[in-house]
Amino acid sequence: MSKPLILVTGATGNTGAPVVEQLLEKGYPVRAFVHRLDERSKLLSELGAEVVEGDFLDISSLEAAMKGVKRVYFVYPPADKLLEATMNVAIAAKREGIYGLVNMPQLPSREAAPSSLTYSHWQSEQILDWADIGASHINPTFFAEDLYLFTGRSIASEGKMYLPFGEGKHAPVAASDIARVVVATLIDPQPHVGQRYAITGSKNMNMLEVAQVLSNELGKKVEYVDLPLDYWREALTQQPEFSEYLADHLAHVAQDHQDGVFSVQNDLVEQIGGLPPQSVEDFVRTHIDNFTA
Structure with a gap:
């Protein structure tokens, strides 16, 4: 049985890049979604990823990137318009019949968060859960980086x-360790659907x-x-x-x-990531x- 095609967004970022690398090492076909083509995206292409350029705020580019995809890693940069991006991702994934999306918000994501971005991450989690696309949420603490x-x-x-x-x-956690949790969840999403994991060192x-x-x-x-x-x-x-x-x-x-x-502090990195x-x-x-x- 062939392995499913996985879309990794934020593919040149702190967690996106190691997620791409680890999936390729395990023999999974990867489509890397990047905001612009540059030296970082060139390296991913050389590793064997299919690199596509797109924009979270352009739903047509998301739909094109999700053609033939079975699983998605969604990570948004620390910027505004997260909710618009989340809606576009959810709509595109639903239209393409995707079930198995790993979302990366933040550990303090919650309804009463004083930061508008942290609150938006909580809202984003709700949107993806409602979309019924097999979402799970990886909420890391501060990166060791x-x-x-x-x-x-x-x-x-x-x-x-x-x-x-x-x-x-x-408990500082390295991006590569977070990536291992993401990869394990993408490979076998069903046990993690609806879960919210606080990931720590x-x-x-x-x-x-x-x-x-x-x-x-x-x-x-x-x-x-x-x-x-x-x-x-x-x-x-x-x-x-x-x-x-x-x-x-x-x-x-x-x-x-x-x-x-x-x-x-917990041992979820070892439990899930191995x-x-x-x-x-x-x-x-x-x-x-x-x-x-």
Whole structure:
């Protein structure tokens, strides 16, 4: 029996790319849906994926991408118009007879979320469940990659981590570990339909504990500096890659972290994905150049 064609959206992103790679390694045909063709999409094509260019807000491009597809991984960037994109994905999947869609919202996704984007993720989950397309939801905590994306430069230059996370805890999880859960769910979606999985790393840690791990692995003192939320939000808006919308969202997420919303740890990565998640120590060793360059 031939293996089903799987559509991976956000295919050049943090989780999309490893999902494509892991599916191809397992012999599944993959169609990679990308917003634009570039060097990253070229690499996916060279690995064996069929790369298609499209737009979540253009339902015709989604329908074209879903022709012949049996399963879908849906991940939307941290931006507005998530609900419009979700409706388009749900309609296109329904029209094409797809049953088995894996959605990636956020761990704090909930009805009472203070962030409009986090609330939209909760609404998105409801829409996909109502669509009856075999949806399941992978809700990860902070990515381990966030450690260097947000603080890599200051760690390298000053030995300091500047974040407004207070004394709250989270269990950092690597994108490749999240991808293994997504892949397992795409391969056998039926047991997971309607489920919402909080995906975490192996250990719940506050930022002082994370800084200690970084100190140990980098061989130099790394200090966590707890910033006022408003100061951090304003600093984000001074950087071109952060819109006001995204800065507001991240400030609310930081408040959630302070309030303990992210203080969750479980073994779902191993249960569903088949292997335990990387420890923070292992992650730092693997990505040491991102903390020292």
